[in-house]
Amino acid sequence: MIKIDNLKITYGETTAVNQINAVIQRQEKISIVGRSGSGKTSVLHALAGLITPSSGKISIRNNTRNSTQNSDVNGIREDTAIILQKGGLFPWKNVEANVMLGMINEEISKEDKAKNVDGVLRELDIADQSEKYLHELSGGQRQRVAIARALVQSPDLLLMDEPTASLDMITKEKFQDSLVGLYNRHDITAVIVTHDIEEAVYLGQKILVMSEGRITAEIVNPYYGNPNIRESIEFYELCLKIRQVMKA
């Protein structure tokens, strides 16, 4: 379980996140949706242990992180993987080497690492691209590589920062479908940050709406997991509801 208590994040004079509270259950799929500058990426980075809270605390499993206690960062990161907005992949490494980096500090043999990488690349249907460099891949394939690098870490918690922001609509939908497939196959807790309401509804069991550093709504998605939900009226009604919350 992840518990966020009165989390506040400030950058100099600017308050990015203003005393938010949330609970994320194990294996829950959460979408955080909000406009640019609403503080959603800061929350994600705090969950990943990339930034230190100004006040309040985050508890992941038995590790706690607050403004003074940084010693448990590694404990937080141990079973956590994050996919950054632009993928965070290294263009000077090919697909296989990029994914392999996800296990760089794991004490298993090279052969086992290679086997894991191959398995994940096969699962994501990019095994035939393993020798290629990033500039030889499409946007969708690059994001799959980023997911592969996250998955080889066998995370309990998968964090994603607008992973589809740079993709066209069709590629984006395909990518979202493969994410749902992954959610079903792996017992992971997932938090995705997006400004795309439809994406938030499609990928989230629970949707947290953020505005000006605060969580303004917490909506349970009764349609999550329905493969044809995107074609239904209910789906768009829920999107419209979230849109109204965001505009309020």
Place this chain on the structure above:
Amino acid sequence: MKKMNPWIGILLVFLLWELLHCFVNPLLVPDPVNTVITLGRLLLFDDLLVHALFSLYRLSLAIVMAMVLGIITGIIMGMNHVLEKLLVPFMYVIFPVPKAALLPIIFVLFGLGDLSKMILIWMILYFQIGLAVYDAVISIDEDMYISAKTLSLTRVQLYRHVVFPAILPSILSTLRTSVGIGIAILFFAETYATDKGLGYFIMNHWSLLNYSEMYSGILLLGIIGYVIFRWVDLLRYKFVNWT
């Protein structure tokens, strides 16, 4: 990297040379074919090879030292904010100073031997390489560091997997430019206080009006530069195949 046919360039150079030979005074611009034959004769039966080896020794050692120290300085300035504030202004002040004008001082401080010549080449290249590497380090996308952090890379792993590969294209580009500049300074440095080296060989035969020998020396200097140039290109092809 775009592939190119070097023979087109070589052919054009020789064509231009032949035209100059035909339309300018043939005594001042000797025939290229005869010059190549003279070059072969001088390399095999005269002491041109010794001069070339002296030049290569001075050039390569100076470039290697400038690269090693320039890369270290550039990385230190780019990665350490305290040293950046201290060293970057110093480098910017020193960089535009015409170091060739310091040759007399270098002679006074380091003598007339090989060391002073190599220090002159090193001094000119070091600041250029250091600043180029510094620019490359500070241009690394912040996302790369965040990504490294999420992967819990150690300091050594960060340099090995992120910083060094990210700046490698800049390092190799700078090396290519440095070779050209290094040869130019080498020629200048070898015209003083030595009787070994291609600079000496060329200027000596110029003063003796042996134009065919003089052109052979120039041709050999050009060949050395071209070979090193192509070698750097090969390194780029092998290690920077991701651009």
